[in-house]
Structure formats: C-alpha cells, structure tokens
Amino acid sequence: MTTADKKPLDRQTMCSRLAMEFEDGWIANLGAGMPTLCSNYDFKDKDIIYQSENGLIGYGPLAKEGEEHPNLVNAGVQYVTLRPGSAIVNHADSFTVIRGGYVNVTVLGSYEVAENGDFANWKTSGRKGGGIGGAMDLAVGAQRVWIAMEHVTRDGKPRLLKRCALPVTAVGVVQRVVTDLGLFDVTPEGFLMREIAPGYTPEEVQAVTEARLIISPDLKPLQVT
C-alpha cells in the first residue's frame, strides 16, 4: 500500500460505519454536530426512527432553504421535515422516551472515552460552566451509547484513555467508538480494535492511544458497505 492510500477516515465514513449497524425499526437519537451525519447513510429498506430531545419522534431530512417551517426544529436547532407517521410530544414525554429506555441507539460526540466505558463530553478543563443538554439522560437511558469522535485532539493528544481526565458525562456506558483511525468496542478487558483505517498499522494507532488496545484476531480495514 502506498502512503497516498493512508489517510484518516472522513467524518461521513466514520458515521456511516456506525449507521451500518442500525437495525430496522430502531429509534435513534443523534447528537448535534458530527453524529447527525449518520442519517446520510443509505439505509436501503431499513426504517430508522429519529428522535430528538425537543419532542420530535420520526423526523425526516433537513428542510431545504426557503422551505423551512418556523416551528419545526431538531435538537441541534436545525430546521427539519416531518415524515408520515411522525409524532410530537412535550419535553417531559420526550425524556420519558430517553430515560425510559425506548431509544435503541444514541450516537454522541465526545472529548474523551475511557476503557471502562466512561466518557466526557460536557465540559472542557478550567471552566466553571458547560453544556449538558440531553447527553447525561441519553447516556443512562439509551440501550446503546456509541461515540463518534476524532482519535486525537487538535494538539495531537489521545482521546481514548485509561481514565477520563475531564469531568465525566456518565460512568461505564459507552459500548462502541468510531474514530478517524478505526472502530473500537468497549469490553470488560478494554478497547477492542475491530477495524482500522486503511493503510494504518495497529502499532501506529496504539502510538496515539493512551489506553492499551486489544487487537481483534479478525481485524479488518474499516469500510462502509
């Protein structure tokens, strides 16, 4: 393989890789920012029901410019559309969907994920305030908590850690992480690397990872199908 083939995965590929594992009929909550890209994946005949904190159940694609409805936004305050069969509830009922365990999967962004399944995505260091939104509710309520994030910070520091350095969002809940370097499951023994960005070696990924990686015997190049 030539070096030209070796580059980190783009964000759409990362999110599509997670979306590939969504099952027909799942209720999915996508965090603001990168995770919303999961909905661009071609689910073919799989029906995915998108749920949003502000009470939207079963919304459709983003509204086209000029066709936005002033009272129809998702949790990222993007103007969206409705699909046939959608429903709107108040905020308390919306968090019943989240806390009651009805969400099959949530995909969230994060600053850090630890090998024990803790993650930190609401507060950066040295600041009093933060932004929690629905993340702590989703983290404890959703059936599956999956994270999509870059493998290292802008300064090149690892984000897959032994223990979170930043204040955690929830304890021991993350099951799967996709980064621009691979796909990882959180197991009782630590991070299991199942797939790797094409062109990289496990040693190269380990070099930018604080936690010890367990390399799957079936390690494959990460591909979207």
Next chain:
Amino acid sequence: MKNKVFNSFDEAVADIPDGASIMVGGFGPPGLPQNLLGALIRQGATDLTIITNRGDQTNAKANTGHLVELRRVKKVYCAFSASPHPSQASVFEELTESGEMEAELMPQGTLVERMRAAASGIGAFYTQASVGTELAIDKETRVIDGKTYVLEFPLHADYAFIRADTSDTFGNLQYDLTQRNFNPVMAMAAKTTLVEIEGEIIEVGGMDPNNVHTPGIFVDRVIKIPPAPEGLWTLPSDRNS
C-alpha cells in the same frame, strides 16, 4: 368563563416584582416567548431567577441572554451554561465565572422532570441521570434494584413565560409542532402563566376539547403577538442574524 386576554405585553408583565422567579419556555426559536421577554426588559424588574433550557443566548430579538447582559438575573437553572469553546464565551459565562451570577447546571431531562414534579405535587424523585458525575457529588443517592439513582427536588416558579399557536379566551392552548417543548410543563409548574399567541385567540367553545394541549386552568394571561415590527417573530430566514 373568565376572560384572560390582555391587550398588551407591557400590561401583562406590569406587576412582576424584583426577585421574581420565571420559567422561560422555548427550544431554539420555536416556543420562545420573545414578546414577553421584550416587555420584561422594558419593565425593568431585576434580581430575577430564571429557569430555562439555556440562559446565555442572545440569538433572538429578546432572549434570556439579554436580561443576563443587563445584570438583571441573579440565578439561572439550566442545561447549558457555557458554549463548547472558550473563544465564544458569553456575558453569561463571564458573570458565572466571576461569581456575580449563579448558574445551576443539570441534565435537560432532570430540568424538565423537576418542573413536572413541582407541577404535580411530587416531593422529590430519583433518577439515574448524572450518577457518578460531579453534579451528583453532594446529592443523596439510593440503590434501587441494583441501580444507583440520585435524588432531585422540584423546581417551582412564580411565573412562566411561554408561546403557543392558538388560545381561547379562557387560555386553553394548542401548540404548533416543536413549539410545544417545555411549554406545557412550565404552564403547569408556575403559579402564574403568561402566554404569547402566534395564531388566533378564539371564543370559548371554539376549541375541540380533544385537541387541547394545555388546559386553560393552568393559564392566567394570554396576549396576541401583533404583526412585525411591533411584535417579535423569529423566521427561519433570521437564522444568521
């Protein structure tokens, strides 16, 4: 039935005293009571406690962030108290960092459930959200069926400011799409609920009881939003302003 229609926003907020606690509805532009907030800014009440999803924003013509910038707020209960990047720090964040204003941050589901508890006469409740985080450090926890929960108490308020689509003169309300969000819960939780109406205020008897979203017994004052420029509206085309 009592007619709860007020003819102006200034008249509707005239009696709100210094030190009042106010729930402010809305999630993004939908359901945001901009006209009530605008009138309160003109009215001058200060030393306020605000309960709202996020208190730092000024991305509407009148928002909680404007009251904060005017130093008229002493405490905010919210789910967002800082932008993701320090480079985007708001006045809200400067005031909380300096200790001039207090912000109590909590998960959004806890925020709405605390209001629902206040509305429903529930003394406290246990939730898993925030267990193991720094928010739960001084809170009572309990293990139920092997899972750890944290104890949370109700959030009451003197007033709720909300926006709805249609009202009758008694205050039975209907919301349009995601305008609903926190608003029905806040209407039930606050002692006095003020509602700005985007659509029509109709006669009692004109609304199908099957389709009442918030019963008028929880509503005290309804005001029709006048056309722009007098009335404050947010349109999708304002998104970058």
